[in-house]
Amino acid sequence: MSRLEIRNVSLDYPGQSNGNKVQALADLNLVIEGQDFVVALGPSGCGKTTLLNLLAGFISPTRGQILLDGKKVRGPAKDRGVVFQKHALLPWMNVIENAEFGLKLQGKTLTERRKVAGKSLTLVGLEDFQHHAIYQLSGGMQQRLGIARVLTSDPDILLMDEPFGALDALTRDSMQELILKVWASTRKMIFFITHSVEEALFLATRLVVMSPRPGRILHSFDLDFSRQFLETRDSRAIKSGPEYIELREEIFSIVRNQG
Amino acid sequence: MPTTTSPEKRPDQQSFLRRFRRPGISRAAEEFGVPGKGRSLLISVVTAVLILTLWWVVAGMKLVSPLFLPSPADVWRQIIEVGSDGFGGASLWKHSWISVCRVFAAFLASCLTAIPIGLAMGMSRIFRGIFDPPIEFYRPIPPLAYLPLIIIWFGIGETSKVLLIYLACFAPMALSTRAGVRSVSVEQIHAAYSLGATHAQVIRYVVLRAALPEILTGMRIGIGFGWTTLVAAEMVAAAAGLGYMILNASEFLVTDVVVMGIIVIGLIALLSDLLMRTIERKLVPWKGKV
Numbered sequence: 222m223s224r225l226e227i228r229n230v231s232l233d234y235p236g237q238s239n240g241n242k243v244q245a246l247a248d249l250n251l252v253i254e255g256q257d258f259v260v261a262l263g264p265s266g267c268g269k270t271t272l273l274n275l276l277a278g279f280i281s282p283t284r285g286q287i288l289l290d291g292k293k294v295r296g297p298a299k300d301r302g303v304v305f306q307k308h309a310l311l312p313w314m315n316v317i318e319n320a321e322f323g324l325k326l327q328g329k330t331l332t333e334r335r336k337v338a339g340k341s342l343t344l345v346g347l348e349d350f351q352h353h354a355i356y357q358l359s360g361g362m363q364q365r366l367g368i369a370r371v372l373t374s375d376p377d378i379l380l381m382d383e384p385f386g387a388l389d390a391l392t393r394d395s396m397q398e399l400i401l402k403v404w405a406s407t408r409k410m411i412f413f414i415t416h417s418v419e420e421a422l423f424l425a426t427r428l429v430v431m432s433p434r435p436g437r438i439l440h441s442f443d444l445d446f447s448r449q450f451l452e453t454r455d456s457r458a459i460k461s462g463p464e465y466i467e468l469r470e471e472i473f474s475i476v477r478n479q480g
Numbered sequence: 481m482p483t484t485t486s487p488e489k490r491p492d493q494q495s496f497l498r499r500f501r502r503p504g505i506s507r508a509a510e511e512f513g514v515p516g517k518g519r520s521l522l523i524s525v526v527t528a529v530l531i532l533t534l535w536w537v538v539a540g541m542k543l544v545s546p547l548f549l550p551s552p553a554d555v556w557r558q559i560i561e562v563g564s565d566g567f568g569g570a571s572l573w574k575h576s577w578i579s580v581c582r583v584f585a586a587f588l589a590s591c592l593t594a595i596p597i598g599l600a601m602g603m604s605r606i607f608r609g610i611f612d613p614p615i616e617f618y619r620p621i622p623p624l625a626y627l628p629l630i631i632i633w634f635g636i637g638e639t640s641k642v643l644l645i646y647l648a649c650f651a652p653m654a655l656s657t658r659a660g661v662r663s664v665s666v667e668q669i670h671a672a673y674s675l676g677a678t679h680a681q682v683i684r685y686v687v688l689r690a691a692l693p694e695i696l697t698g699m700r701i702g703i704g705f706g707w708t709t710l711v712a713a714e715m716v717a718a719a720a721g722l723g724y725m726i727l728n729a730s731e732f733l734v735t736d737v738v739v740m741g742i743i744v745i746g747l748i749a750l751l752s753d754l755l756m757r758t759i760e761r762k763l764v765p766w767k768g769k770v
């Protein structure tokens with residue numbers, strides 16, 4: 222069971238000259254625990270990717286600290302798997318080689334790698350494309366491969382940066398259902414970024430709304446539409462229910478009023 | 481039944497011309513894709529044939545004295561003659577072989593040094609700081625300008641010749657390799673680290689692979705530069721080699737041997753370029769596609 226704690230974190234990007242540094246995050250506090258599905262929602266440029274990069278360990282905070290199970294995060298590690306906003310696949314490897322890359326880094330044998338990677342590919346529906354080149358996949362398939370790659374190396378925490386941002390509405394719906402199934406079956410903690418209110422509501426057990434620059438957390442909601450979906454498997458009914466619509470409008474107005 | 485012209489038939493009748501306009505991909509992809517898509521081989525062959533014909537006609541009409549423009553037939557005869565009897569003390573094959581050896585020795589030495597140095601320059605600011613000034617300084621200088629200095633330092637032996645060609649290959653290969661390293665995306669590196677890669681693994685599985693297309697481009701440019709400097713290198717007290725053969729023939733005004741030498745160098749350089757392109761296609765099929 223993991224516990225990810227963001228304590229008074231600020232982050233400034235250095236500007237062109239000394240005077241105009243960009244304050245991306247200001248005094249941000251957030252605790253994520255257990256099997257939370259935390260979704261961060263906010264307008265473009267509010268610091269969502271910056272926050273995810275901090276959690277992943279790609280950058281370190283200007284002030285404050287980030288603790289994973291009480292220990293300070295010092296850099297990226299395989300306990301935190303990342304799915305990127307822009308796909309970050311390796312085009313010199315084919316689909317299955319990308320999917321098994323994490324295990325290769327750990328020095329696992331080919332048979333072992335293929336077995337586990339094959340399972341993740343099946344989970345995201347790419348089992349028939351194992352030997353395709355990356356450039357032969359559609360955008361949605363590339364995103365799914367990005368997810369499969371992370372699942373293969375079995376991290377404790379999944380960090381996902383607008384993974385479905387570039388997908389069409391239909392694919393997006395099925396990917397949302399897919400990620401909920403993965404979440405339910407693997408019981409991982411997920412930190413998920415989006416700027417879609419609908420997506421945030423449907424997926425999150427905990428929804429945090431961020432303010433525009435400098436990013437800080439404005440509101441936090443505890444939700445259970447995702448659990449409802451896992452019980453009923455009927456996303457249309459959930460998304461057209463009165464409770465969902467009412468919350469959707471409330472959150473829309475919050476996001477809109479930040480100007 | 482009303483008589484209409486079958487829509488499939490017309491393109492068939494125009495198929496020869498259509499090859500120029502629609503080289504195997506759909507019209508829309510050609511118009512709205514990256515400019516300049518499609519095969520150009522056929523067009524190139526036509527151009528080559530046209531140039532040859534023009535040469536043939538002009539030389540055949542004796543508009544210009546053969547001393548200035550030998551006919552294609554004369555040049556072809558020289559290939560056969562120099563091939564069997566030799567010119568300037570060696571046969572055409574010996575001249576070619578020696579030149580090929582010089583260029584490839586220089587190219588190989590350049591691969592072994594320029595690629596590691598380019599990688600180091602791309603990956604470390606210290607190496608970049610060290611190698612940037614000398615490379616950027618000597619790169620635009622014509623090899624003929626520093627050839628005398630090389631002769632003073634290294635004499636008129638084989639070393640000077642290979643060194644001159646080596647220097648010509650080195651700069652483009654090192655700079656290309658360095659640019660290749662910088663072309664890797666930070667997301668790809670981040671992805672590898674968060675999958676548990678060590679620094680060494682990131683370099684081996686991500687940086688080197690991402691740099692490969694540009695390394696190969698550098699090699700292609702490098703070997704081209706090598707052939708470009710060949711004649712300059714063989715100006716120095718050579719006893720054989722294509723460059724030497726051309727210079728020697730020009731002293732005796734044997735123009736058809738000069739032209740023949742030029743064509744042979746061109747063909748060998750073209751061949752090595754085609755070889756590099758084939759290797760490129762085999763090794764980096766993803767190039768330009770992601």
Ligand SMILES: Nc1ncnc2c1ncn2[C@@H]1O[C@H](COP(=O)(O)OP(=O)(O)OP(=O)(O)O)[C@@H](O)[C@H]1O
Pocket residue numbers: 234235243244245263264265266267268269270271272306416434
């Ligand atoms: N490397 C950088 N250097 C300087 N400023 C940066 C850098 N990266 C981001 N910023 C700035 O920090 C702010 C937050 O950027 P961030 O990428 O975290 O936004 P985001 O919420 O992920 O936006 P989007 O939804 O468009 O992806 C932006 O105003 C951006 O201009």
Ligand SMILES: [Mg+2]
Pocket residue numbers: 269270271306382
């Ligand atoms: Mg972002």
